[in-house]
Amino acid sequence: MEGNVSIEQNYSAEEIIKFFNTKNSGFWLREGEKRALNIFHSAAVRVPAYKDFLKKNKINPEKIKTWEDFQSVPPINKKTYLRQYPLEKLSWDGNLKKPLVFTSTSGSTGEPFYFPRSKELDWESSIIHDVFIRNSSRGLEGPTLVIVAFGMGVWIGGLLTYKAFEIAAQRNRYPISILTTGINKIEIFKALKKLSPSYKQTILTGYPPFLKDVIDEAASQGIDLKKINLRLLSAAEAFTENFRDYLVEKAGIKNLYLDTLNIYGSADIGTMAYETPVSILIRRLAAKRNNLFQDIFTKIRKTPTLAQYNPLFIKFEAPNGEILLTGNNTVPLIRYAIGDHGGVFDFDEAVVKLKNHGFDLKKEVKKASISRYVYDLPFVYVYERVDFSTTLYGLQIYPEMVREALIRNPISKNLTGKFTMLTKYDKNQDQHLEINLEVKKGKKLNRGTEKNILTKIFSTLCIKSSEYRELSKHIGERSLPKLVFWPAEHPQYFKPGVKQKWVEK
Numbered sequence: 030m031e032g033n034v035s036i037e038q039n040y041s042a043e044e045i046i047k048f049f050n051t052k053n054s055g056f057w058l059r060e061g062e063k064r065a066l067n068i069f070h071s072a073a074v075r076v077p078a079y080k081d082f083l084k085k086n087k088i089n090p091e092k093i094k095t096w097e098d099f100q101s102v103p104p105i106n107k108k109t110y111l112r113q114y115p116l117e118k119l120s121w122d123g124n125l126k127k128p129l130v131f132t133s134t135s136g137s138t139g140e141p142f143y144f145p146r147s148k149e150l151d152w153e154s155s156i157i158h159d160v161f162i163r164n165s166s167r168g169l170e171g172p173t174l175v176i177v178a179f180g181m182g183v184w185i186g187g188l189l190t191y192k193a194f195e196i197a198a199q200r201n202r203y204p205i206s207i208l209t210t211g212i213n214k215i216e217i218f219k220a221l222k223k224l225s226p227s228y229k230q231t232i233l234t235g236y237p238p239f240l241k242d243v244i245d246e247a248a249s250q251g252i253d254l255k256k257i258n259l260r261l262l263s264a265a266e267a268f269t270e271n272f273r274d275y276l277v278e279k280a281g282i283k284n285l286y287l288d289t290l291n292i293y294g295s296a297d298i299g300t301m302a303y304e305t306p307v308s309i310l311i312r313r314l315a316a317k318r319n320n321l322f323q324d325i326f327t328k329i330r331k332t333p334t335l336a337q338y339n340p341l342f343i344k345f346e347a348p349n350g351e352i353l354l355t356g357n358n359t360v361p362l363i364r365y366a367i368g369d370h371g372g373v374f375d376f377d378e379a380v381v382k383l384k385n386h387g388f389d390l391k392k393e394v395k396k397a398s399i400s401r402y403v404y405d406l407p408f409v410y411v412y413e414r415v416d417f418s419t420t421l422y423g424l425q426i427y428p429e430m431v432r433e434a435l436i437r438n439p440i441s442k443n444l445t446g447k448f449t450m451l452t453k454y455d456k457n458q459d460q461h462l463e464i465n466l467e468v469k470k471g472k473k474l475n476r477g478t479e480k481n482i483l484t485k486i487f488s489t490l491c492i493k494s495s496e497y498r499e500l501s502k503h504i505g506e507r508s509l510p511k512l513v514f515w516p517a518e519h520p521q522y523f524k525p526g527v528k529q530k531w532v533e534k
Contacts, residue, residue: 046163057375057405069090069102076119078110079110079361102364105366106366120360132189134297142297146359151189152196153339154294156339162203162205171204172228173229174205178211179236185296185299189294217243218243221233232262260289261282266528269436271433286309287399290304298356301409303336305337305402307337307403316332327372340407347409352411377405421452421462422500428448431489434485440485450464462511463512464510465521467519487508
């Protein structure tokens with residue numbers, strides 16, 4: 030691989046999974062640090078832009094010998110590094126004369142950036158998808174249909190998912206068929222109705238809110254999801270365990286630990302980390318106890334994605350709660366601030382934290398029947414981006430606070446669960462929170478139903494935020510959100526597309 034810092038591609042998934050089982054937490058810590066330092070030293074010599082960046086910041090790479098030394102290297106980001114140099118200067122050996130595939134960032138926080146990707150990144154992602162294939166509660170026998178319902182344009186989700194499943198299938202001769210519907214619901218429903226019954230299981234991939242749309246509308250399309258042995262693979266945003274439970278129940282999914290998976294990925298460097306049965310278990314245990322949740326995740330308001338990562342491919346740090354990553358690609362990234370916040374801990378730390386709160390991880394794993402799927406890989410937890418919130422009288426309102434209100438009956442019978450919220454001002458320049466909500470197809474709301482939805486959202490905000498609860502005592506009705514109801518897929522806020530925009534700035 031470029032930079033000579035990754036494991037060989039001729040290793041099979043089976044060999045790598047066996048390798049996972051033989052290594053302990055300490056090995057992964059040492060290996061991650063060593064490989065990050067190797068990328069740093071290679072880039073300092075072979076990447077013109079990074080060489081110049083270090084010189085401008087008065088960093089002598091020869092003096093960076095230990096992990097402690099590495100902490101003195103300034104982080105890079107899009108603004109201070111990627112947008113300061115021509116693309117070829119950011120690449121290995123200062124050139125783009127090699128086979129590449131480009132994908133773009135979503136541009137949700139600024140101007141999109143185009144990242145080139147080499148085949149090695151596709152291979153790395155295929156290992157993670159291979160693990161998901163192997164972990165199926167339905168086993169490996171029999172044919173599997175994969176429906177790629179991520180956007181298939183310039184964004185990475187659809188293209189990388191397609192390539193990862195294709196590579197995994199060809200490498201292991203799995204009986205897998207792939208259909209790239211993109212976000213076209215008509216084609217997805219056709220596939221679920223016409224193709225899925227011929228397969229032992231169907232893996233439906235896509236963004237979480239979009240998967241919920243498909244699952245909610247399946248019955249009206251004459252599709253019985255419980256008969257097609259559905260499994261779900263998602264990416265791009267966090268969701269709560271209540272949301273997972275909703276999808277599992279609605280779709281008739283057999284095993285939530287084995288048959289659901291949320292990926293932490295990016296156009297910047299591909300599939301970075303992924304949920305595992307044990308990460309889902311830990312997250313669910315933490316959701317039951319606030320003290321454990323706070324001990325693991327430090328913050329109590331929002332539920333982060335909790336994933337494990339492979340230090341052979343990528344290394345995470347989180348100084349002061351800012352996620353930094355070091356990994357290899359055509360454009361290598363060293364201590365790169367991707368724009369997310371969260372934290373990192375190793376497997377042994379997770380065991381200790383659970384034990385301190387009365388949970389024996391080994392016993393809990395056995396109880397959940399997932400003992401054979403446990404690897405001592407490190408964890409990264411990721412909150413939505415810092416700027417994915419709006420404010421009301423100085424306090425932060427996060428999308429998750431509203432999502433929790435919309436996932437339960439009877440609200441979920443009338444609304445899709447999608448919304449866009451923003452802070453507005455009335456003619457007196459008083460602030461109020463506006464929440465735009467998408468109504469399900471064929472549903473009409475009366476005033477009584479709308480009032481009940483408002484009551485539920487308000488009570489959930491009060492439960493989720495003590496500051497909001499206190500604010501409501503002081504300003505009364507002015508703290509109530511203003512709800513605006515829109516028909517399904519209205520282009521103002523709910524145009525079918527890549528991602529739902531939960532917050533409008």
